[in-house]
Each structure stands twice: as structure tokens, then as C-alpha cells.
Amino acid sequence: MSDGSDKGKPESSIPQPKPGDTGILAPGYTFTTLTDKLASIALSRRTPFVWFVGAAVGFMLSMVLLGALSYLVIRGIGIWGVNQPVGWGFEIVNFVWWIGIGHAGTLISAILLLLRQPWRNSINRFAEAMTIFAVACAGIYPAFHTGRPWLDYWLIPYPNAMNMWPNFRSPLIWDVFAVSTYATVSLLFWYVGMIPDLATLRDRAKKMWAKVVYGMLALGWRGSARHWQRYETASLLLAGLATPLVVSVHTVVSFDFAAGIVPGWHATIFPPYFVAGAVYAGFAMVLTLAIPLRKVYGLQDFITMRHLDNMAKIMLATGLIVGYGYCVEAFMAFYSGNTYERFMMWNRMEGPYKHMYWALLFCNIIAPQLLWFRKVRRSIPMLFVMAMIVNVGMWLERYVIVVVSLHRDFLPSSWGMYHGTFFDKATYIGTIGLFLALMFLFIRLLPMVSIFEMRAILPEAKVEEEEGA
Amino acid sequence: MTAPNRTRRGHGLHGLMAEFETPQELVDAAHHAREAGYTRLDAYTPYPIEALTEALHIQDRRLPAVVLGGGILGGLCGYALCYWTSVIAYPLNIGGKPYHSAPAFIVPTFECTILFAAFAAVLGMLGLNGLPMPYHPVFNAERFALASRDRFFLCIEARDPKFDREKVWAFLTGLKAHAVMDVDE
Numbered sequence: 001m002s003d004g005s006d007k008g009k010p011e012s013s014i015p016q017p018k019p020g021d022t023g024i025l026a027p028g029y030t031f032t033t034l035t036d037k038l039a040s041i042a043l044s045r046r047t048p049f050v051w052f053v054g055a056a057v058g059f060m061l062s063m064v065l066l067g068a069l070s071y072l073v074i075r076g077i078g079i080w081g082v083n084q085p086v087g088w089g090f091e092i093v094n095f096v097w098w099i100g101i102g103h104a105g106t107l108i109s110a111i112l113l114l115l116r117q118p119w120r121n122s123i124n125r126f127a128e129a130m131t132i133f134a135v136a137c138a139g140i141y142p143a144f145h146t147g148r149p150w151l152d153y154w155l156i157p158y159p160n161a162m163n164m165w166p167n168f169r170s171p172l173i174w175d176v177f178a179v180s181t182y183a184t185v186s187l188l189f190w191y192v193g194m195i196p197d198l199a200t201l202r203d204r205a206k207k208m209w210a211k212v213v214y215g216m217l218a219l220g221w222r223g224s225a226r227h228w229q230r231y232e233t234a235s236l237l238l239a240g241l242a243t244p245l246v247v248s249v250h251t252v253v254s255f256d257f258a259a260g261i262v263p264g265w266h267a268t269i270f271p272p273y274f275v276a277g278a279v280y281a282g283f284a285m286v287l288t289l290a291i292p293l294r295k296v297y298g299l300q301d302f303i304t305m306r307h308l309d310n311m312a313k314i315m316l317a318t319g320l321i322v323g324y325g326y327c328v329e330a331f332m333a334f335y336s337g338n339t340y341e342r343f344m345m346w347n348r349m350e351g352p353y354k355h356m357y358w359a360l361l362f363c364n365i366i367a368p369q370l371l372w373f374r375k376v377r378r379s380i381p382m383l384f385v386m387a388m389i390v391n392v393g394m395w396l397e398r399y400v401i402v403v404v405s406l407h408r409d410f411l412p413s414s415w416g417m418y419h420g421t422f423f424d425k426a427t428y429i430g431t432i433g434l435f436l437a438l439m440f441l442f443i444r445l446l447p448m449v450s451i452f453e454m455r456a457i458l459p460e461a462k463v464e465e466e467e468g469a
Numbered sequence: 470m471t472a473p474n475r476t477r478r479g480h481g482l483h484g485l486m487a488e489f490e491t492p493q494e495l496v497d498a499a500h501h502a503r504e505a506g507y508t509r510l511d512a513y514t515p516y517p518i519e520a521l522t523e524a525l526h527i528q529d530r531r532l533p534a535v536v537l538g539g540g541i542l543g544g545l546c547g548y549a550l551c552y553w554t555s556v557i558a559y560p561l562n563i564g565g566k567p568y569h570s571a572p573a574f575i576v577p578t579f580e581c582t583i584l585f586a587a588f589a590a591v592l593g594m595l596g597l598n599g600l601p602m603p604y605h606p607v608f609n610a611e612r613f614a615l616a617s618r619d620r621f622f623l624c625i626e627a628r629d630p631k632f633d634r635e636k637v638w639a640f641l642t643g644l645k646a647h648a649v650m651d652v653d654e
Contacts, residue, residue: 031515031619157554165559168551169566174576181580185587192591196617200515203614219601222608223616226527227598228517233532234594238587241540245583252576455516463492463520 024119026301031455038451039204041297050296055440061433068426077147079423086406086418091141093398094428098138099253103246104282105131110242119310121453122302127286128190133438135183137431171255178252185245189238195221197447250278263344264405273325280318283311284390291384302449309377316371323365340410353404356396363393481654483606484626485637487646492518495621498644499524509629513622532593539589540582547581548574610652
């Protein structure tokens with residue numbers, strides 16, 4: 001009758017996160033103190049003054065975005081600097097920049113989960129939030145770049161009275177599929193990851209409305225062992241799905257360029273080099289957010305120097321891949337023997353936008369070499385400066401790829417110059433504001449550090465399988 | 470469902486709940502409960518414990534199959550959409566390329582595969598878990614709110630064929646439980 005006796009030898013071969021590793025979590029926490037500290041950020045702690053300042057700035061800049069886009073809808077995209085020959089300006093630069101930033105969130109939440117890296121547990125939640133908000137900002141650009149955003153639903157294949165369908169041979173429709181899938185899957189992954197923590201907030205909340213709202217969002221989660229088993233399976237499967245997805249997204253974004261024939265775009269190195277660049281930019285943004293957050297909310301015990309150090313190392317590694325991409329681009333331009341390819345490279349280095357090219361090389365290749373030094377990686381101000389430099393560098397990279405390739409292509413008679421107008425800049429600053437506003441709302445209302453995954457790396461979470469004990 | 474709730478008393482009993490302070494105690498208790506022959510039992514913990522899954526003999530392998538099915542369906546739908554659109558419904562001659570341009574259809578097919586599989590994973594997980602569930606009796610247990618914080622609970626349900634309130638109470642008390650409580654329906 002006791003079928004409990006056939007469970008065989010110890011099967012605890014499941015790699016548990018190393019307990020007692022004080023490197024990723026300060027010692028002395030228990031389930032109780034950890035839960036209370038992390039839940040209090042959303043529930044009971046006084047909102048820091050810095051939050052109000054940041055949220056105010058975010059919302060004000062979001063108003064700039066609304067203004068810029070409203071005027072765009074009234075006047076058309078002529079208010080931007082795009083024209084022949086540069087038909088893709090700030091908007092596509094910013095689109096690629098934002099999409100790239102999102103990639104670090106998926107890398108942290110999915111790839112590091114599959115690789116069983118417990119240090120991701122404290123940073124995955126807000127990195128995923130960053131992904132979603134970055135993709136939201138990115139999506140605005142192509143949607144308005146169509147010129148008639150009220151007709152954007154034409155991009156979706158659906159039976160319609162016009163009897164028209166999208167052209168599936170176009171990389172631009174691939175982009176629609178890739179980015180919308182990415183946004184949807186990221187949102188699902190983020191929400192599913194939050195369900196147990198929303199249940200914690202539901203159970204810890206004192207205010208009625210908080211109980212109701214968190215309760216509804218938690219879907220009645222009760223922490224049943226049967227549920228956890230399926231939940232863990234679902235998380236792993238979602239991570240396994242998100243991993244190829246995230247690689248595919250920036251690959252498809254690079255196809256927008258690589259499938260064209262413009263010199264400087266038509267390169268096979270683009271997919272891997274875009275993906276590496278995306279992770280590079282994304283980790284820079286995670287650092288940009290994590291460094292102030294841990295300070296303001298006193299999360300130094302959870303987001304430790306080990307985390308910052310690890311992220312700096314990933315930045316260094318992906319930065320080197322990006323550097324390799326630049327070298328291959330230059331080499332292939334030379335080695336192709338193609339006049340236009342060679343001119344494109346020369347024009348980048350010596351043409352009217354040369355300062356951008358050299359600034360990009362400085363920001364993305366030269367400056368980050370300081371990260372080889374442990375002292376730099378362990379110095380918070382230096383790390384923050386590095387992250388900002390990379391944020392700027394990756395924006396410049398996309399500017400060089402998009403604008404500098406287009407402004408002088410095959411026919412010298414159709415060369416021209418491009419400069420972003422006031423509205424280009426306002427839209428860009430506006431999306432930064434939208435991103436900040438969403439981020440601040442998230443920090444205030446939702447658990448920004450995954451509470452249940454942090455519990456799992458506490459030393460007291462370790463369970464030994466004692467047979468017949 | 471074959472086991473009758475033969476020991477229901479009062480206004481209906483969902484089961485008896487024991488509270489433990491450490492995950493180790495809970496896993497040990499789960500082992501003991503299985504060895505004692507209880508089969509209708511569940512544990513509630515603030516984070517996933519793999520040893521508990523083994524201790525309770527939880528083996529549900531349906532979810533991966535659901536996700537695989539979702540992925541395959543997504544892939545077929547994605548390719549069918551591209552093919553039907555480009556070959557049958559709206560053939561466009563683009564640079565003399567064939568209407569059936571398989572390489573160009575890879576990206577939408579791939580994205581649809583991932584999208585459907587991800588929805589299958591999320592909806593499958595929620596569906597198999599019976600979520601969203603607005604009401605569940607375990608929340609009637611006092612102190613159950615701590616299951617999402619720092620306490621570990623084992624519930625032997627009244628529908629267990631071996632369930633007898635007095636015996637189960639004594640059994641759970643003997644397992645170093647911090648507290649034992651009734652769970653009303």
C-alpha cells in the first residue's frame with residue numbers, strides 16, 4: 001500500500017543554486033525578512049523623493065512625445081528631416097536602438113535561466129520590464145513612420161474588403177511578425193513570472209484596493225506543489241522559446257538592412273553583429289537602471305557588486321564581438337574590390353559624418369576596454385559612465401549604419417545630407433520620457449525584484465533528500 | 470473522484486492542514502504522509518521545491534506535449550498563411566521570384582511557431598493548474614497567507630480514501646508540525 005517506498009536513490013541531481021554564496025546575496029536574510037523587504041517596496045514603504053522627481057521628468061517628456069506625434073499626424077512626416085536620399089533617419093535609428101536595448105532583458109530572463117545562473121534572480125524582473133517598455137518605445141517609430149498611422153492595421157494579414165494582402169517576401173513584414181511576437185512573448189513571460197509575487201503582494205497587502213487588484217492579477221495562485229511543478233516546466237519552456245526568439249528579432253531587424261542593396265547595408269555579418277550589439281546596448285541600459293535603483297531603494301544586498309561585475313563582463317564580451325563586426329565590415333569593403341563598398345567605408349571614415357564614426361569607435365571599442373580592469377568593474381561611478389558611453393555609442397552606430405550609408409549611395413548626383421529636425425529630436429526625447437514614466441510606474445506598483453526566485457537562493461531554502469528519514 | 474468524502478463533518482471539511490517552519494520539515498512530512506498511504510494531499514510553499522515534487526510523486530508530463538502541439542500548429546499556420554497569401558489569394562510578381570518563395574516564408578513561420586508555443590505554454594500551464602481560480606478552500610485556513618511568505622503547508626484532503634479526521638490530526642501533529650488546522654470547504 002505504501003507506494004512511497006519506491007522512490008529509489010537520491011535523485012537530487014537537480015542543480016540547486018549554490019547556497020551560502022554571499023556574492024549574489026548579502027548574508028543574514030531569511031524567508032521572512034527577504035519577503036518583507038522586497039514586498040514593502042510596492043506596498044508600504046514611503047515612496048522616495050527621487051521617485052517623484054524621476055516620474056515627473058518621465059511624464060513631462062511623455063507629453064513632449066504626445067505633442068510631437070500629434071503634430072506629426074496633423075502635418076505628416078515632412079516635419080522630420082527625412083527626404084531623398086535619406087528616407088530613414090532618426091526614427092529607424094531609434095527603432096533599432098530601442099529594440100536592441102530590450103534584448104538584455106530576455107537574455108537575462110531566458111538564456112541565463114537555461115544556463116542556471118542564479119545571479120540573474122535579482123535582476124531579471126526589472127530587466128524584463130525594461131524589455132517590454134523598450135519594445136513599446138521602439139514600436140512607436142515604424143508605426144508613425146508609415147505616415148498614415150491610422151492605416152497601420154494594413155500590416156496585419158486579415159481578410160479585407162480591398163482584397164489586399166501583405167507581401168511575405170519583404171523583410172519589413174518579417175519585422176512586423178518578429179517585433180510583435182517578441183513583444184507578446186516578452187509580456188507573457190514577464191506576467192507569468194510575476195504571478196507568485198503578485199500572490200505575495202495580495203497576501204501582504206493591507207489596503208482593500210491593493211488586495212483586490214493584486215488578487216485579481218495573481219489569478220488565485222496558492223503555491224500548490226502541483227502548480228509549482230507545471231509552473232517551473234512552463235518557465236523553462238518559455239525560456240527555451242524566448243532564446244531563439246530574441247536571437248531572431250535582431251536578426252530580422254538586421255535583414256531590414258542586409259536584404260537591401262545599399263552599400264553599408266548589404267552584408268552577411270549583419271545578423272550576428274546586430275544581435276551582439278543588441279545585448280551590448282541592453283546590458284549598458286540594465287546597468288544604467290540598476291545602479292541608481294539599488295542605491296535609491298537600498299537593494300545593495302540583492303543587486304550586489306557581483307551582479308554589476310558580471311554585467312560588465314558580458315558588456316565587455318559582447319563589445320568585443322561588435323568590434324569584430326566593425327573590423328569585418330571594413331575588411332569586406334576592402335576585400336570585395338567593389339568601388340561602392342570601398343567608397344562607403346572611406347566615406348564613413350573621411351566623409352561629412354566622420355566625427356560620428358570615430359566617436360562610435362571610441363564609445364563602443366576603445367572606452368569599454370577599461371572593463372578589463374577589475375578596479376573599473378568594481379567602481380560604481382566608472383561603471384555608470386561606461387554604461388552611458390555605450391548607450392551613446394550604440395545610438396551612433398545605428399546612425400552611421402542608417403544615415404551615412406544612405407546619404408551617398410551609387411549616384412553622386414543624388415547624394416545629399418541629413419540632419420534631424422526639432423521634431424526628430426523631440427520624438428526621441430519623448431520616447432525616453434515614455435520609457436522612464438513606464439519604468440517608474442512599474443517600480444512603484446509591481447515587485448521589481450523577483451521575490452520567489454530570491455527565496456530559492458537563500459541558504460535556508462536548501463532541502464536534503466534523506467531517504468526514509 | 471471515486472473516493473467519497475465519507476468523513477465530512479460540520480459544514481464540510483476540505484482537509485487538514487499542517488504548518489511547517491522549514492522546507493526540510495515539509496519534504497520529510499510529505500515523504501511520511503505518502504508512506505502512510507495518503508494519496509490526496511498537496512503542499513503549499515512560497516517557492517518551488519524540487520524535492521517536494523518527488524516526495525509527493527507529482528508527475529504531470531502533459532504540458533510539454535501541449536507546448537509542442539502549439540508550436541507545430543503555429544508553424545503550420547504560419548507557413549500556410551504565407552503560402553495561401555502569396556500563391557493563391559494575392560500573387561505578386563516581385564522581381565520575378567517564384568510565388569512560392571520558401572526561404573522568405575521562414576521568418577513568419579518561425580515567429581508563428583514561437584508565438585503559438587508560448588501561448589500554449591502559458592495557457593496550458595494556467596489551464597492545467599485550474600487558474601484563474603477566484604475561490605479555493607485552502608485560503609480558509611488561518612495563517613495560510615504565510616504560504617506566500619515564509620511558511621510551508623501540507624494538506625491532507627478529506628477526499629483521501631484513508632481520511633479520518635482524528636487519525637490525520639494525530640498523524641500530522643506527530644510530524645513536528647508547527648500547527649495543525651481544519652480547512653473548511
